[in-house]
C-alpha cells in the first residue's frame with residue numbers, strides 16, 4: 232500500500248487523482264493540501280504543510296509553484312518522496328528542487344502521460360536527422376482557458392529534449408511581434424494557444440524545403456496524467472534519494 236498526501240487535491244487534477252485512487256486498492260490518499268478546503272473530501276485537507284501531522288509514503292503535487300519550499304522541507308523532514316507534476320517553476324525553484332533531491336527522491340515531469348514520454352524520444356531522434364538537413368523546428372501547444380502558465384511545461388520540456396539532442400545550440404523564440412527579420416536557423420519557436428476546455432495538445436513541426444513533418448500528441452482526458460502520477464507514486468515509494476523521471480517508471 233502506498234499512502235499519499237495530495238497537494239492541490241481540490242483542483243482540476245487533484246479531483247481526477249482522487250477519483251482514480253479510490254478505484255485502486257494499492258494506493259490511498261491519507262491527506263490533502265489545498266488553499267481551498269471546502270472540497271467535501273473523504274480525507275483531511277490542510278491549507279499548508281505546517282498544519283499536517285499525517286504520515287505518508289509519497290506526496291503527489293498538482294498545485295502551483297507558490298511555497299514549493301514548504302513542501303520540500305516537509306518531505307525532507309519526513310524522508311518521503313515527491314511526484315512533482317506542477318509546471319511553471321522559476322529557475323530558483325528548480326535549483327531548490329535539485330538540491331532537495333540529494334536528500335529525498337523526487338520525480339519531476341511536466342507531463343505524466345505515456346504518449347508524451349514516448350514522443351519526447353521520437354522528436355529527439357527526428358531533430359538529430361532533420362536539423363542537419365536544414366529543417367526549422369517549431370512547437371505549438373494548446374490548452375484550456377484556465378491554464379496560468381505559458382508556454383506549457385511540456386512544450387518547454389520538449390524543446391529542452393530537442394535542444395539537448397542538438398548540443399544545446401538552439402535559442403527559444405516565444406514571440407515574433409517585435410522581430411522584423413527572417414527566422415534564424417538555430418531557433419525553436421514555441422507558441423501557446425489558450426481556449427475552452429482543450430485538455431492538452433502538443434505539436435512539434437519540422438518544416439523543410441517543400442516538406443513538413445508533424446509529430447502530435449492530443450490528450451482527450453486528464454485521467455492520462457492522473458494515472459501516470461499514481462504509477463509514479465507507487466514507483467517512488469521507498470526509492471533512495473535522487474532525481475527520477477517518467478522514463479524510470481515506464482522504461
Ligand SMILES: NC(=O)C1=CN([C@@H]2O[C@H](COP(=O)(O)OP(=O)(O)OC[C@H]3O[C@@H](n4cnc5c(N)ncnc54)[C@H](OP(=O)(O)O)[C@@H]3O)[C@@H](O)[C@H]2O)C=CC1
Pocket residue numbers: 238239240241242243244245264265266267278292293294295296297298315316317318319340341342343344380384456
Ligand atoms: N505533469 C502533468 O502531467 C500535468 C501537470 N499539470 C499542472 O498541475 C498544476 C495544477 O493544474 P490544475 O489541477 O489544472 O490546476 P487547478 O488550478 O485546477 O488546481 C490547483 C489547486 O491547487 C491549489 N493551490 C494553488 N496553490 C497552492 C499552494 N501554494 N498550496 C496548496 N494548494 C495550492 C489551488 O487552490 P485555489 O484554486 O484556491 O488557488 C487549486 O485547488 C498546474 O501547474 C498544471 O500545469 C496539469 C496537468 C497535467
Ligand SMILES: O=C(O)C1=N[C@H](C(=O)O)C[C@H](O)C1
Pocket residue numbers: 318341342374378382383384385386430431432
Ligand atoms: O495545465 C494543464 O492542464 C496541463 N499542464 C501540463 C503542462 O504545462 O505541460 C501538462 C498537460 O499538458 C496539461
